[in-house]
Amino acid sequence: MPDLGLDVLFKGKNMIRLLGGLWVAVKISLISVAISIPLGILLGIVMTSKNPIIKAVTRVYLEFIRIMPQLVLLFIVFFGSTSAFGINISGELASVIVFTVWGTAEMGDLVRGALISIPKHQYESSAALALTPAKTYIYVIIPQTVRRLIPLSINLITRMIKTTSLILMIGVVEVLKVAQQIIEANRMSSPNAAFGVYLTVLLMYFIICWPISMLAKRLEKKWG
Amino acid sequence: MKRLKVTTIIALALAAVLGLASCGASQPSGDASSDTDKTTAVYRTIDEIKDSGEINIGVFSDKHPFGYVDENSEYQGYDVYLARRIGEDLGVKVNFVSTEAANRIEYLKTGKVDIILANFTVTPERAEEVDFALPYMQVSLGVVSPESKPVTSLDEWNPDDEMIVISGTTAETYLTQNYPDIKLQKYDTYANAKSALENGSAAAWANDNTEVIAYSLSTTGYTVGIPSLGSEDTIAPAVSKGNESVLNWLNDEITALGEEEFFHKDYEETLADTYGLDYEEELVIEGGVPAE
Numbered sequence: 001m002p003d004l005g006l007d008v009l010f011k012g013k014n015m016i017r018l019l020g021g022l023w024v025a026v027k028i029s030l031i032s033v034a035i036s037i038p039l040g041i042l043l044g045i046v047m048t049s050k051n052p053i054i055k056a057v058t059r060v061y062l063e064f065i066r067i068m069p070q071l072v073l074l075f076i077v078f079f080g081s082t083s084a085f086g087i088n089i090s091g092e093l094a095s096v097i098v099f100t101v102w103g104t105a106e107m108g109d110l111v112r113g114a115l116i117s118i119p120k121h122q123y124e125s126s127a128a129l130a131l132t133p134a135k136t137y138i139y140v141i142i143p144q145t146v147r148r149l150i151p152l153s154i155n156l157i158t159r160m161i162k163t164t165s166l167i168l169m170i171g172v173v174e175v176l177k178v179a180q181q182i183i184e185a186n187r188m189s190s191p192n193a194a195f196g197v198y199l200t201v202l203l204m205y206f207i208i209c210w211p212i213s214m215l216a217k218r219l220e221k222k223w224g
Numbered sequence: 225m226k227r228l229k230v231t232t233i234i235a236l237a238l239a240a241v242l243g244l245a246s247c248g249a250s251q252p253s254g255d256a257s258s259d260t261d262k263t264t265a266v267y268r269t270i271d272e273i274k275d276s277g278e279i280n281i282g283v284f285s286d287k288h289p290f291g292y293v294d295e296n297s298e299y300q301g302y303d304v305y306l307a308r309r310i311g312e313d314l315g316v317k318v319n320f321v322s323t324e325a326a327n328r329i330e331y332l333k334t335g336k337v338d339i340i341l342a343n344f345t346v347t348p349e350r351a352e353e354v355d356f357a358l359p360y361m362q363v364s365l366g367v368v369s370p371e372s373k374p375v376t377s378l379d380e381w382n383p384d385d386e387m388i389v390i391s392g393t394t395a396e397t398y399l400t401q402n403y404p405d406i407k408l409q410k411y412d413t414y415a416n417a418k419s420a421l422e423n424g425s426a427a428a429w430a431n432d433n434t435e436v437i438a439y440s441l442s443t444t445g446y447t448v449g450i451p452s453l454g455s456e457d458t459i460a461p462a463v464s465k466g467n468e469s470v471l472n473w474l475n476d477e478i479t480a481l482g483e484e485e486f487f488h489k490d491y492e493e494t495l496a497d498t499y500g501l502d503y504e505e506e507l508v509i510e511g512g513v514p515a516e
Contacts, residue, residue, distance in 0.1 A: 012295025082334035184286040
C-alpha cells in the first residue's frame with residue numbers, strides 16, 4: 001500500500017479539527033438551505049406573475065445572481081458592506097447571506113420552471129370546481145410541483161454544500177482550509193499527505209451529500 | 225385577474241422578508257470596529273486597540289513555516305511569533321485572522337484587521353494601497369546545483385549548460401533580462417522542475433532563495449551555490465493606508481526589538497528547522513535595517 005500520509009490525520013487534534021471544519025461548512029449550507037427553500041418557492045410563484053414590473057425585477061435579480069460568480073458575491077458582501085456602509089459583519093454571516101440570496105434565486109427559477117410545466121387545464125379544472133386561486137395552489141398546483149422539484153432542488157442543495165469551499169476566501173476556516181493547514185504544516189515531514197488528506201475531505205463531502213441523495217430517491221418513490 | 229393578486233401579495237411579503245433580513249444583517253455582529261460612522265477612517269488607532277483589549281492580526285494559516293496552524297490548533301511560524309510579541313507589548317489579546325495572498329489588501333482597506341503579518345513582500349504597487357512598516361525579513365533569488373558540480377557564479381556560464389526555472393516566477397524574468405545568454409529550461413510546476421534537476425537535465429535551478437535553500441536541505445547531494453541573486457525584496461508588516469498611529473508604533477517596536485536581536489531569536493525558533501542556521505544572515509533583517 002503506498003504511503004498516503006494518512007498518519008498526519010491522527011497527529012494531535014487534526015481529525016477533530018477536520019470534523020470541526022466540516023461542521024462549519026455543513027452548518028452554513030444547511031442554514032442557507034433552510035432559509036432559501038421557502039423563500040425560493042415564494043419567489044418562484046411570484047415569477048410566474050404577468051405583471052411586467054414584478055417580472056422585470058425578479059428577472060434582473062435572478063440574472064444578476066446567476067451571472068456573478070459566488071466568490072465575487074462573497075467579496076461584495078464581506079468587504080463591500082464594510083467599505084460602503086461601515087458595517088462589520090463576520091465571515092460566517094456574510095456566507096449565509098450570499099448562499100441564501102443565491103439559493104433563493106436558483107430555487108425560485110426551479111419553482112417557476114416546475115409551475116409553468118403544470119398544464120393549463122389543471123388551473124382551468126380547478127376554476128371549474130370553484131376553487132379560489134389560493135386553494136388551487138395549495139391543493140392542486142403545489143403538490144404536483146413539489147414532485148417535479150425534488151431532484152432539481154437536491155441538486156441545488158448538494159451544490160450549495162460543495163460551494164462552501166469558497167468561503168475560506170473570506171477568512172472562514174472550514175473543512176478545506178483545515179485540510180490545507182494540515183497539509184502545509186506537515187509539508188516537510190509527510191510530503192505525501194496532500195493525497196490522503198484530500199481523499200479524506202472527499203469522503204467527508206460524500207458522507208454528507210449521499211444521505212441527501214438517498215432521501216430524495218425515497219421521496220420521489222413515495223410521491224411519484 | 226385573481227391570480228395576479230395572489231402573486232402581488234406574495235411579492236410584497238417576499239420584499240418585506242428580504243428587507244427584514246437585510247436589516248437584521250446590519251446589526252453589528254462583529255466586535256472589532258467600534259465606530260459605525262462611515263465618514264471616519266476605517267482603521268483603529270493604537271489607543272483604540274489598547275482600549276478594546278484586542279488586536280486583529282491577519283496571518284497565513286497554511287504557509288509553513290511563516291504562518292501555519294499546528295496539530296493542536298495553535299497558530300505558529302515566523303510571522304506569528306512577531307504577532308504574539310506585538311500583542312504582549314501592547315498588553316492586548318491577539319485575534320489571528322486567516323488570510324489568503326489574494327485578500328490581504330482588502331482586509332486592510334476595510335479595517336477588518338489592524339495589521340497584516342502574512343509574509344507580505346513590499347512592492348511599489350502595494351505601497352499605494354497599504355502602508356508598510358520597517359521590514360523584518362528579506363528574500364531574493366537563489367541558485368541550487370549538484371554538490372559535485374556547484375554553480376557559484378553566473379558570470380562564467382558555460383553556453384552549453386541550461387538553467388531550470390519555473391514559468392512566471394521572478395527568477396524567469398530576472399534571468400531573461402539580466403543574463404539573456406543563459407539558456408532556460410522552463411517548467412510549469414515545482415514538482416517538474418525538481419525532477420528535471422534530479423535527472424540531471426540542466427546544470428542548476430533558479431528560484432526564490434527560501435525555496436532553493438529548503439530544497440537543498442531536504443535533498444542530499446544538492447547545494448545552494450548562489451544564495452542571493454538579483455534585487456532583494458523585503459517583507460514587512462502592513463497597516464491600513466494612512467494609519468500613522470499604528471505605523472509609528474510598529475516602527476518603534478521593530479527598532480526596539482532589534483536591540484535584543486529579537487528576529488534572530490524568531491528565526492532560530494521557527495525557521496531554522498526549514499532553512500538551517502547557515503542562511504540566517506541572508507534572510508533576517510534586524511531592527512528594520514537591511515544588511516548591506
